[in-house]
Amino acid sequence: MSETPHRYTAELAGQIETAWQDRWEAQGTYHAPNPAGPWADPEAVGRFDDHLLVLDMFPYPSGAGLHVGHPLGYIATDVFARFNRMTGRNVLHCLGYDAFGLPAEQYAVQTGQHPRKTTEDNIVIMARQLRRLGLGHDDRRAIRTIDPDYYRWTQWIFQQIWNAWYDTEAVRPDGGTGQARPIAELEAQFEAGERVLPQEYAGRAWADLTNAEQGHVLDGFRLAYASEAPVNWAPGLGTVLSNEEITNDGRSEVGNYPVFRTNLRQWMMRITAYADRLADDLDRVDWPDKVKTMQRNWIGRSQGARVDFATPAGEAISVFTTRPDTLFGATFMVLAPEHPLVPALTTDAWPADIPAVWTGGAATPGEAIAAYQLAAARKSDVERQMEDKTKTGVFTGSYATSPVDGRQVPVFIADYVLMGYGTGAIMAVPCGDQRDFEFATEFELPIIDIIAPRDAGDWPGTVAEGKAFTGDGVMVNSANDTLDLNGLPVAESKAAMIAWLEERGLGEGTINYRMRDWLFSRQRYWGEPFPIVFDEDGRAHAVPDSQLPVELPEVPDYSPKTFDPEDASSSPEPPLARAEDWVNVELDLGDGRGVQRYRRETNTMPQWAGSCWYYLRYLDPANMQALVDAANEDYWMGPRSTPVEGAPAGVRDPGGVDLYVGGVEHAVLHLLYARFWHKVLYDLGHLSSEEPFRRYFSQGYIQAYAFRDERGQAVPAAEVEEQGEGESASFTWQGQPVAREYGKMGKSLKNIVTPDDMYEQYGADTFRVYEMSMGPLEQSKPWETRAIVGSQRFLQRLWRNVVDEETGEVRVVETAVDADTERVMHRTIAAVREDYASLGFNTAVARLIEFNNALTKLDAVPREAAETLVKMVGPVAPHIAEELWSRLGHTESVVYAPFPEADETKLVEETVTCVIQIKGKVRDRVEVSPSITEDELRELALARDKVKAATEAGVRTVIVRAPRLVNVVPA
């Protein structure tokens, strides 16, 4: 038997932790009351001063289980949530599962096991791992996207979006312009003749259109629409992907398969309608600048003009330019190889007197164009990246007409112009654009300088300089009979040019976006079915609310048909298409048409669908009448009275989740999609908040070292031994040298450390404290298992300060706290409060350790000091805090105990150390009263021996910053 049977060991910690976890669960300790809805408890809500919604990114329940990196953010939000509970807030914190997803489906394909089974098994494992961490989650709200009660609302939201159009003219209640509105209102406008029909139906009245034609018109406006468009097709995955899911080198983010552009009929979300608001409203949320920038770049808004160049083919070439001011310098045009006008512009024979390089060595333009198009199509994006950026292209044989001066400019095709951006065609201004300059040089094209640097008398011109001039300057060579830009600066010239073009119908000022609409359908089994059916004419109809959810059918085979990853000519075949009985149905949609035969949509929604809005369901998960009761949404997420820090003056607060913590890998995808859906729901009147995430904090990652032997094989990191230190350190495994690398934790790297290992060896509280003390939350940092003992020692000392290790008796004394300890205590309270509130958990833990160490040095710990410390430890190490709190004689949980408040009057020191510097170097120290005056301190300092010795030649100046510093500068 050990001499210290009541020592805080991993084993005892484990007993304490699981016991408290059971108690919390049984008592519903973390249930947050709602003001309305099925759980309405306004009385309980009324007992709180304020409310707080804390959110973690929605986890996917991976079969691999968690490693020690995963809980970092969950612990951080838990500490923050617990701290806020202790300051009197009604805190909503919970976690559900983003449970649709590719891995479960792929596993199902391999094993024949239903993905639901795999997914649910994984959730059980993950839930156990997370529960053991002691997170203060409201377990009633642990929703799962795969549950029909949940995806019923995912489908409902889809309907809302499908049944809406974007009215760019509408004025919102918040004063902004542009709003989603029900499609029925658009139909009414057409019916009443208030809105002109699209060009296709020009001259006809709404009533004269057939049903199908009316449907077609409306489909052109819906925010969710099916369209035949170029999409990213990954034959190896058997599905199409959104632009956001494609890596820089043109492969799938999942699985790294080649992706091809193919024309397919697919569901799209009209996210581009929201481009401006998505960009502008970033100003109103508190997010890292880095993430805001990434979203702005993705949206890629640029201001410029559309300009038309007449061509012999009849149809003009329309280009987008951000520099309409440079139109006089346009000396040629370039179309993307896939541009639709290319065939019409390709002439039968080369014009006379053209440089040989224009022809690409071909006998006719047709041959040259065909060869170039083929080469461009064959090149994957990867190959385009790898090649050096020498400009290539061929001449079409045609000339376009410059709208400003009638010059004939040759039209080329070249792969440096992308079909996917702008209009897929550019006017090339070699003097002002480096790419155009390079092309012009390569193809012996004229270069006209139309902008000169300001005050540059002897500027030799761009040709002499060998590069385009892209700086600010003044216009030259830019005039015709009715427009003279010469001498004007850039900004004025742009405005003048746009006005001139618009007057003549040659172009117009416009805004272009890089962002495209969001491809929303996938050819997979394990996702939400679309609540859409097609009638025998092929028209899409929404399944009415009353018939939701449209549940996933059972199928014999979960896999979409996959193909040779390189087979670009293949096309998708979704697994649901094989469920014939499910696909072909007779339904009464309640639209007056009675029972009809329909075919169900066989694509499913992407994984983003369920994760786009889960935070709303957290607010009211049991509500069967609405996705969230309006009062609950308003309570938890409604706009706050003051805008976030850093928001421009005068903006309204958009509301949203008070704190969202998660990795930056979702900066564009999830965070953008969720914002889009949220804004649609706001526009349609379902929400009071305009943004989903009022404050987003991007956490760092916990990384790890991995070791490889000389053959490059990973060896178990836990068994590697280190020799030496610093730069001369070397590593061996079983005596053989191994090389260290730094990066992710992964099975194949043999460096995974799991939370379960840590619970077993140290306990959950120790693990929590360690993760929080490793460094700032936003920083990535390496995991080092051996350092965790520091956190264990801290909790052991804390335990020992309260509990006798031999007898198990509480050993605090009922005496008053001495003045020194009291000062340390109040200083700790002040610092820890501030640190917890600002997510500075590493420094909070450091303060707690300092205070605990101070108590350790006392002969006996006074109750007040112990209780204060226990309360402050509560957020970061909740189990030991509860246990000590209870042993100290409290019957109520410490979870809602008021957080200690610092007494200002107790913070003041009796004396402070004043540093005496001579010429800025510390040369002496003296204890002084904190209230010493500047004059007193100056005299005191000048009287010191060291100062006298240094100032024999006199004093030049003395800087006094009472009471902490005096700096004497000798003459």
Added chain:
RNA sequence: GCGCAAGUGGCGGAAUUGGCAGACGCGCAGGAUUUAGGUUCCUGUGCCCUCGGGCGUGCGGGUUCAAGUCCCGCCUUGCGCACCA
């Protein structure tokens, strides 16, 4: 190439507004307790030193009585974007 962030002991990291660089922890060294190991406790721990002091926050300049912190120029690493018209 463009943009952003970061470089502090052997390691992770601390340092309101410019005002004692290295809090706290790991590791390491020494001591006490212990048969021993472990544990626990105490002491020390930036580098150099002739023990007066000198030098130190990626590098080089600058501003200042005073710079990790501000300014200019570089270097390195990480992240994002990348022929975006």
